Amino acid sequence: MTDFKELQTKEELEQMWKRSTEKPVLVLKHSTTCPISAEAFKQYQAFLESGADPAEAYLVKVIESRDLSNQLAEETGVKHESPQLFLLQDNHVRWHTSHSAITEDAINQALQQA
Template sequence: MKEIKSVDEWERVLDESKNGPVFMMKHSSTCPISASGYRAFEAYETDIPKNYMIVQNNKPISRAVEEDLGIPHESPQLFLVKDGKAVWNASHYNIVQTSIEKAIEVNS
């Protein structure tokens, strides 16, 4: 998993999605619900690139993700991005391995 620490890095992730799907997670370092979702995401094995950002440290990235994908901010929040668009997203208790697996099955 790669931590995204700048808007430029986020833009590279968005560009990468034009070559194949990528994951992007907005993670809150202070929220136990986010910690649970993060662990599920981290443990899920896939060849799809997995990226995350910590909301408290990177509000500009969080805003850019919201604007670029057109989906209101929540935390935690996980996106499957393809061709520069979110083809799937989940938040809070919906970030579990079964939902991630289903997202890949439907959108790959």
């Protein structure tokens, strides 16, 4: 099982980008007040618990860490949505999706194609 790390500082975000040059990185932007986001979070956790992933996993809480969430949108060039999932590799967005399209199967497929 892979655990995720919650990003809370700009330094942690910078480190996450650096890690993307070593291995794929997954980042879930999650709203703690949204039921759709809660379901996406469950799918993300199910994927991580499957043990099949070769990626590092991160979480950004969009309400509690709004500045970081906005910075991630700016750095990726992808309009903010919540929930939203990114697959980053070599400092680039390789794949992203949002809302109910965030599923365990979709994450597996994205990693296989990366």
